[in-house]
Amino acid sequence: MVKKTQRGNKGVVVVVNRGAWIAEEDQKLVEYVRIHGDTNWRTLPAKAGLNRCGKSCRLRWLNYLRPGIKRGNISEEEEDLIIRLHNLLGNRWSLIAGRLPGRTDNEIKNYWNAHLGKRPLTIKDLNLKLNKRLEGTGGLKRPLPTRLLASTRDLVATATDPAGGGGGGGAAAEQLHSEFDLDRLLSLITNLDGSSSTGNDVGTEADGSGSTLEFEFDDLDKFMNYEDDIGSYLLN
DNA sequence: AATGAGGACAACCGCCATTCG
DNA sequence: ACGAATGGCGGTTGTCCTCAT
Secondary structure: EEEEEEEOOOHEEEEEEEEOOOOOHHHHHHHHHHOOOOOOOOOHHHOOOOOOOOHHHHHHOOOOOOOOOOOOOHHHHHHHHHHHEEEEOOOOOOHHOOOOOOOOOHHHHHHHHHHHHOOOOOHHHHHHHHHHOOOOOOOOOOOOHHHHOHHHHOOOOHHHHHOOOOOOHHHHHHHHHOOOOOOHHHHHHHOOOOOOOOOOOEEEEEOOOOOEOOHHHHHHHHHHOOHHHHHHHHHH
């Protein structure tokens, strides 16, 4: 196990363990948190008899030891949700993880980087996914409007770089950008239950590389429960 | 069988926001 | 009001494992 010195309380140099946790450390941490709760991570290691920094303990607890954590086997539904939430929220892993019970931000982030981030998610992929969901209803009568599920950043990237190369495509990007029917999407979302002004206003934000949608939780909830409505909207 | 490449994932780091004295 | 302590987050790195050569 790797050791490292760091400044502890009052500048005292202490030796802390680094690297992979061993079963004994996990046991100590679980036992301590079970009795005393998961507060004051700074002093917890010393009290629990762990040669770890507080941050390390906190991370270990939150990501692996706390009850209710699901490990591995990301289901197709979860993956689908991750993709759509990422389209909405970007790399805000803690927010995304908050929508996936039992999953941690670290796991979502790792999964994205390992499986999804590298894979260019095309509109065709999204259409195929939705058609699969709509099996038995005849599938989509017309292509899914890209503006509903993909951020303009992704669209612009696709438009400017259709073959994976770089540069160019400004006109196409501009066209796609103009096709991003933000107002339409927002009005669909806010009118879902007929209450467009609930105090949880939907906002938008430009980040320079294309707009990213920002939703208050209630609106996001609506959107995530909106899949069937998107389907019926497209089929009608 | 040895080894190098690439993937997967656990853990660390640095920064920022919030809380507290 | 201010600074220190603490918590939380996203990005990055390190390590282990698998597989191809």
